[in-house]
Amino acid sequence: MSAQFPVARPRRLRRTPALRRLAAETRLAPADLVLPMFVKEGIGEPAPIASMPGVVQHTRDSLRKAAHEAVDAGVGGLILFGIPAVKDAVGSGADDPEGIVQTAVRDLKADLGDAAVVMTDLCLDEFTDHGHCGILTERGEIDNDATLERYASIARAQAAAGVDVVAPSGMMDGQVAAIRAALDDSGHPELPVLAYSAKYASAFYGPFRDAAECAPVFGDRSTHQQDPANSDESLREVFLDLEEGADMVMVKPAGPYLDVVRRVRDAVDVPVVAYQVSGEYAMIEAAAGKGWIDRERAIDESLIAIRRAGADIVLTYWATEAATRLTR
Numbered sequence: 206m207s208a209q210f211p212v213a214r215p216r217r218l219r220r221t222p223a224l225r226r227l228a229a230e231t232r233l234a235p236a237d238l239v240l241p242m243f244v245k246e247g248i249g250e251p252a253p254i255a256s257m258p259g260v261v262q263h264t265r266d267s268l269r270k271a272a273h274e275a276v277d278a279g280v281g282g283l284i285l286f287g288i289p290a291v292k293d294a295v296g297s298g299a300d301d302p303e304g305i306v307q308t309a310v311r312d313l314k315a316d317l318g319d320a321a322v323v324m325t326d327l328c329l330d331e332f333t334d335h336g337h338c339g340i341l342t343e344r345g346e347i348d349n350d351a352t353l354e355r356y357a358s359i360a361r362a363q364a365a366a367g368v369d370v371v372a373p374s375g376m377m378d379g380q381v382a383a384i385r386a387a388l389d390d391s392g393h394p395e396l397p398v399l400a401y402s403a404k405y406a407s408a409f410y411g412p413f414r415d416a417a418e419c420a421p422v423f424g425d426r427s428t429h430q431q432d433p434a435n436s437d438e439s440l441r442e443v444f445l446d447l448e449e450g451a452d453m454v455m456v457k458p459a460g461p462y463l464d465v466v467r468r469v470r471d472a473v474d475v476p477v478v479a480y481q482v483s484g485e486y487a488m489i490e491a492a493a494g495k496g497w498i499d500r501e502r503a504i505d506e507s508l509i510a511i512r513r514a515g516a517d518i519v520l521t522y523w524a525t526e527a528a529t530r531l532t533r
């Protein structure tokens with residue numbers, strides 16, 4: 206009789222929480238998570254970001270406190286975004302030794318030592334008055350090669366401040382090579398580069414542009430960021446960055462591009478990083494705020510899905526919360 210029933214019974218391994226945990230194919234650990242943090246020059250109180258409930262623009266002090274909390278929760282790294290008090294056409298605040306990012310790096314390295322990896326986003330859009338990721342020509346187009354010189358200078362400034370990893374996010378052609386050369390020539394051959402290699406021109410960055418106050422005042426980023434229709438192109442970008450000296454590569458956003466994460470993971474032998482961006486965060490928070498989804502389950506599912514797709518490291522605004530949940 207019983208022969209007419211299925212012999213293989215996958216449900217056997219789903220019967221108890223302990224069995225499911227033992228049989229799980231993918232695990233997420235606090236050390237896999239990196240917390241993106243915003244720090245703003247010259248503010249007296251942390252400033253909430255309306256489109257990212259629970260995320261703030263930090264003061265220098267609140268940044269230190271939040272960084273301690275993240276490290277205590279076991280988070281593997283932090284990545285800093287700075288918002289300067291003054292912006293100009295060339296983004297002078299970005300490579301100023303006293304600029305907000307350099308100051309914050311010195312604060313965090315003094316506080317935390319090597320307890321967590323301190324990374325910096327390396328770009329110009331937070332620092333330019335026009336909100337673009339580079340220097341503009343008279344016609345208002347981004348001048349790729351003039352921008353590379355700026356990126357090289359920012360890399361030197363961030364390295365001098367003591368950062369552990371620089372993460373160029375501007376998607377300029379040749380940016381990794383320019384930054385690698387700048388680091389090597391300034392006595393930082395040991396400093397790794399995490400390249401935002403496959404970075405899409407995405408609507409999911411919307412809330413970030415409020416947080417980092419970097420929405421372009423005209424035009425958009427589709428001449429340098431990737432077209433969401435493409436995935437072969439991601440591999441081309443990844444291989445170029447590796448040839449130029451990238452030590453880790455990133456896919457961004459994460460959730461809508463899990464296929465790209467998997468393709469990159471299968472194609473390379475360096476750590477693959479995925480960035481769960483501001484819009485992915487905002488969507489879950491908003492739906493949960495309305496009572497339409499179970500917030501914690503949705504967060505945890507979104508993160509394990511990114512790991513399952515092949516990301517070794519996940520950047521997420523929920524890093525501290527998720528790490529706390531993982532260890533309790």
Ligand code: PBG
Pocket residue numbers: 326328329330331374375409410411412413414426481482483484
């Ligand atoms: C550029 C940068 C952006 C993000 C990270 N680095 C914005 C952009 O390209 O417009 C977006 C991150 C997010 O949405 O969470 N410096």
